[in-house]
Amino acid sequence: MSAAMLHRRLTAGMAFAALLAYAAGAGWSLDVLVSALGLTVAMVRLPPASWGPSIERATRIVIVALCLWMLYVAFVVVGDFMPAVMAMLLVLLGGEALRPLDAKNDGRLYLLAFALMIAATAYYPGLAFAAAFVAFVVLATLAMMVGSLRRQAERFDAPGVRVPRRTLGGAAALSAVTLLVSVAFFVIFPRLPRQWNVQGRGGTGDVMAGFGDGVSLGEHGGRLTPNPEVAFRVEFPDGDPVYPEATYWRGRSFDRFDGVRWTRTRGLPGQIYGSGYARRWGGPVRRTRIFGGPAGADVLFGQHPIISVEPRSAIRVRQEPTGDVLYFGSDAPVYTVTSGRELPPERLLATSPQDDSPLVSAYLQLPRLAPAVRALADSLTRGESSRVGKVRVMEAYLRTFEYSLDLPETRRDATIEGFLFRRRAGHCEYFSSAMVVMLRSVGIPARNVTGFLGGEWNDFGDYLAVTGNDAHSWVEVWFPTLGWVPFDPTPPSREALVNMQTGTGWSWPARFWFDGLEHRWYKWVLDYNLEKQLEVFRGIGDLFSRNRSDASPWSRGDRSGAPRVPPLVALAVALLVLGAGVMWIRRGRSGPRSAETRSYLALRRAYERARLGGAAGPMDFAERLERERAPGAAPAMELVRLYVRARFGGEDIGPAGRARMDQVLREARAALRAARRRPRSNDGPPPAGNSPEPSTDNADELRRRRGQEPAGV
Structure with a gap:
């Protein structure tokens, strides 16, 4: 080529x-x-x-x-x-x-x-x-x-010149060195805090199936398809939880139900949210750091109750009185959520007084229902006097149903009545909708909540990957002195079905590993700042510290207890392998020289001893000899042209060409020797700026000639 x-x-x-x-x-x-x-x-x-x-x-x-x-x-x-x-x-x-x-x-x-x-x-x-x-x-x-x-x-009229593979390999090795230097500068100089982004990943595209701005029960015929797309990733700065797969990630709440679809009403009266939960529930707070979110949704997620949200990317956060947290901005959401106690003590739930707040009318709205639904709710709660007792008995009753991803076959079955009295099976939205409707029918304010339940732990990145298969719906019940308290009527059989859908695909392990790699890319490259830099330097210090029994990266294993290779060690091994590859390439480039190369180098050494030609490329060297009127410039130019044709043009000059190179090399050497023996002409000074300094042999000859000349000349 x-x-x-x-x-x-x-x-x-x-x-x-x-x-x-x-x-x-x-x-x-x-x-x-x-x-x-x-x-x-x-x-x-x-x-x-x-x-x-x-x-x-x-x-x-x-x-x-x-x-x-x-x-x-x-x-x-x-x-x-x-x-x-x-x-x-x-x-x-x-x-x-x-x-x-x-x-x-x-x-x-x-x-x-x-x-x-x-x-x-x-x-x-x-x-x-x-x-x-x-x-x-x-x-x-x-x-x-x-x-x-x-x-x-093209300058020297050699358009058919070819590039050797060794030259390309050396240039590729040079680019690898350039990348390594760039990585070193990147680690040493952290990024400034990012305050803007032209385009972001969050907030664009279609809404992920299983989570959206509404809950609808009208679909019938067919089956819900699995969705292994990763919605967001969660890290736990305060330590990994014991069972993160059972964590509820609250997103949106809905108050109005028309019999088929759940929607939200604007301007609802004031509610308990934010720091109010910390005062009423008590107990320690929990922190989670969340990266990303489902495409098309402007909702931020967290464990209920959400006390505060601290953005870590260029987004603006707003928490509504309903407890929902929204964000604005085109950047991908990265934020830290501070949550209160997971659930209030049962004694507080049992002693909660009857409701006299304005929320009673707002969260008791009901569509037209069959009388059998109210009769079922009354029969379940007839023996319970406390609000929490009525909620628990309904929750336990619905958990006896069957969880299924098969949609109802007819529109008549795709209703609350069809779910409760005929099918007795369905997905999570049927369970949560039926429980809210029955609670409201007995005078207990409740609402439907959507979000995600659990996820799959990624040992490669030490985070919880929440996918579309984890989309879930549950219930929140109002307690006047505590606020909204979550309950889940969906049976435990859902967990096994979700795990089977997530992990049965043949490509899932590779996709999961790739997701861990992408998460590390985001953390350590896109979000690299002064905090990350200090963490890297602390890791280097721990790696070389004398007492590494506690600080050594080798002592930290994954959740299975197996030791984990430190990232710095992995980087060092990669650099060693790359260095060995560069040395191998250089060794290949410095292999045995061809006859043409040996003749050309011999010519260069001969003129270097005479201080002629200087340091230049082959053709520039030959042209400089001609401009300097150097001895043997013509045979030197012929040798250089033969060398360029063989070395860079890929032409086989054959034995005759190599013999000609040896011959012109002898001619050039003979011309140099003759010039050293020949007296200099006194016709005039050499051209300014072009004549080289006289060699040692020429200087000795000049002193010898001057000693033979008559005195006074």
């Missing part, structure tokens, strides 16, 4: 890496696909040179159309004109990559690809961005090296 074609392919590959980084955050829109098609064609096979003018005209037409669109959006629609700018950049990139090989457009391709990589950082830079960035650095290094070689070859 010629240097020109290799250079174009490397440049197109570099641009394609930047395009992948951009598409990972912005998505595969039409302009991205068009640019990807152009770059793919440039890497596989360029179109004929005759197509160049047509491609350039088409690119200009599209650019003019995009400029008009941008002006229309900016001054008429008064919206965001950045999509038009990015489309223009993508079209330019694809068009430039398809230009003929003789086009001098490598500088434009470099700038467009670099601009696209900069634009990609404004979107969510996940693991796909990390892989694309590494590929971009490696390919950019190779492209610039080959591009420089290509320009030199």
Whole structure:
């Protein structure tokens, strides 16, 4: 492959890496696909040179159309004109990559690809961005090296020059060293606190199935499909809980039910929320750190009761009187939740007085129900005098039903009456809706709550991964002196079904490991700050401390008790492996020299002893000998040309060519020896700035000649 074609392919590959980084955050829109098609064609096979003018005209037409669109959006629609700018950049990139090989457009391709990589950082830079960035650095290094070689070859009229594989390997090793230096600078200098983000991962896209702005019971026929998509990740700064898989992550509450769908009413009267729970429930507080959230939802999650929420990314938080926590901003949500005691003591529930608050009317609303529903609620609570007793007996009754993901077969069965008296089976939304309806029918304020229950522990990242399969619905009951208290009527059989859905897929272990890797990427790269830097340095200090029995990373195992490899040790091993690879590449480059190389190096040493030629590339060295009128410049130029053809052009000059190189080497050496013996001409001084300093042999000859001349000359 010629240097020109290799250079174009490397440049197109570099641009394609930047395009992948951009598409990972912005998505595969039409302009991205068009640019990807152009770059793919440039890497596989360029179109004929005759197509160049047509491609350039088409690119200009599209650019003019995009400029008009941008002006229309900016001054008429008064919206965001950045999509038009990015489309223009993508079209330019694809068009430039398809230009003929003789086009001098490598500088434009470099700038467009670099601009696209900069634009990609404004979107969510996940693991796909990390892989694309590494590929971009490696390919950019190779492209610039080959591009420089290509320009030199064209300058000296050697268009068919080829690039050896060892040269490419050395350049790739150089790019690896560049990446390592970048990592070192990244660790040493932490990021400043992030206060803005153009695009974020949270709050965009479709709402995750199983959690949304409403609860509906009207669906019938079919079956709920599993959703293993990770909604958010949870860390426990105060220590891992004993059984995190049973933790409730509260999201949204609903107060109004029309018989099929639950909705929310604005402007509800004041309620107990926030720090009010800490005073009334007592007990220790709990902290959790949550990363991300389900796509399309502006809700923050936490263990009930949520006392406070501290944002750790560029979001703004608002807690409503209902206890729901919302956020604003386009950044991916990262926040720390402080929660109160998990449940109030049973004695406080038992001594709760009757309700006389304005919430009675707001949370006792009921649709038209069959009389059998009220009769069932009355029969269950007839023997209970306390509110908590009535709630517990209804909860226990519903737990005798069967949990099922099969939807009702008919619309008639997709109702509270059908669930209670005919099917006696359903998913969590039926259980919570039936319990709220029965509680309200006996005068107890209650509401439906949605969120997530549990998750799966990820040993690779030491966090709880909450997926779409963990979406859940339960009940909150109002106690005047305590506030809202959660109860769950869904039977325990749900847990086994959810675990089976989550872990049976053949790709789930790999996806789970990848999710742990992505979580670490977010924590230690995107969210790297002064706190993370101090933690890294403390880990280094613990690694080299004298007393490592308590502080050593080896003493910390995973939840199964197995020791865990410290990240610093893993990094050191990776650096050693990389260093061994670089040494292997250098060893391959420093292998036995060819006959052409030996002849060329012998020529360079001969002229270096005479202080002629200087340090330069092969052709620059030969041209400098000609400008300096050095002895043997003509045979030296012939030897250099043969060497360049064999070494860089990939041409086999054969035994005759190598014999000719030996012959001209002898001629150049003979010319140098003759110059040292020949007296200098006194016709005039040598040209200023071009003559080298006389060698030692020439200086001795000059002193000898001056001793033979008559005195006074």
